[in-house]
Amino acid sequence: MNTDLQGFSRYLGGRLFIYLALVLVALVYLMPLWVMIVTSVKDLDEIYNGSFIGLPQHITFEAWDKAWSSACIGTECVGLRGYFLNSILMVVPAVALSTLIGALNGYTLTKWEFKGANVLFGLLLFGCFLPFQAVLLPIAQSLGYLGLAGSIKGLILVHTVYGISFTTLFFRNYFVGLPGDLTRAALVDGAGFFRIFWSIMLPASIPIIVVSCIWQFTQIWNDFLFGVSFTSGSNTPITVALNNIVNVTAGRKQYNVDMAAAMVAGIPTLVVYILAGRYFVRGLTAGAVKG
Structure with a gap:
């Protein structure tokens, strides 16, 4: 009996x-987010006279309104509103294109499968x-050369091309796990290349589509280097404006x-992970890291 109690105590102590x-670890990891939130709802006097991590004495959203509509970005005090829209349009x-x-x-x-498929995949x-x-x-x-320098369209092209390697990896490793009988049966029924793709493969790959979309959304939305290098002025994404x-x-x-x-710049990615994070994990376990 004493042995059982001692074992239970050790188990309980270990779990605790x-x-x-x-x-x-969670508190340390979330501390920067806490500082951002509480600082954003304080006025300047309270910030300079108090601390960054303390609770606000008076909550105000004036800073949020200014950041959205009137904060100075370079020589123009127009806030993040237009640049937020640029990032959405990008x-x-x-x-969608890189995932497709x-x-x-x-x-x-x-x-x-065709001759040299594995070589092409490696490239x-x-x-x-x-x-x-x-x-x-x-x-x-x-x-x-394409006349797309400094534009949102050019940035769309850049991110689409750069993301193809990752999305191809995701879908290739997922489709490897799907039985080839699906394709062969569809061929016997007279379905062609695109009919099989649209009617069979895409509906069966919803988990990996979610993985691809979350991955690409996060990478593209948070990108700074391409945005600052290939756009200028009012065409820049929100990361450059920030x-x-x-x-x-x-x-x-x-x-x-x-x-x-x-x-404001970080909320979209937080929302995406909160709403679709569990599907991201399901998609990865369903095949994104196989093959």
């Missing part, structure tokens, strides 16, 4: 230690490890506006 350690088509092309590539490489994978800095000059020259807000100072540093602007 694990939970306490996890809570501590990220939606780029995610990746799905087509993965479908072709697995269900319509596509090479794009996953290619650093951004190595392609800046070739991309800039290509956008100039950098300009933080680096523009007139009088006292407006920490509350900076934090509110950072929250």
Whole structure:
């Protein structure tokens, strides 16, 4: 009996230690987010006279309103509103196109095998490890030749092309796990390449579509280097505008506006993960890391 009690006590102590350690790690990890939130709802006097981590004495959303509509970005005090729209106009088509092309590539490489398919897949994978800095000059020259330099359309093209390697990897490894009998049975019934893709493969790949969309949305929305390199002026995405807000100072540093602007820029990715995070994990376990 005493042995059982001692074993239970050790088990309970171990579990308690694990939970306490996890809570501590979570608190440390969430501390920057806490600082951003509480600082964004304080006025400047309270920030300068108090602390960054303390609760606000008086909650105000004036900094949020200023960050959205009137914060100075360079020489223009227009807020993040227009640049937020730029990012939406960039990220939606780029995610859709790169996901669709990746799905087509993965479908072709697995269900319509051809000579050199593995070599082509290896070359596509090479794009996953290619650093951004190595392609800046070739991309800039290509956008100039196409007449897309400095535009949102050019940035859509850049993110679509750069994302194809990742989406192809996701879909190829997912489609490997689907039985080939599906394709063969559809061929016997007279279905062609695109009919099989639209009617069979895409409906069966919803989990990996979610993975691809979340991955691409996060990468594209948070990108700074491509945005600052290939756009300018009013065509820049929100990450570039956020950098300009933080680096523009007139009088006292407006920490509350900076934090509110950072929250505005980060909310879309937080919302995506909150709403679809569980599907992301399901998609990965369903095949994104197989093959």
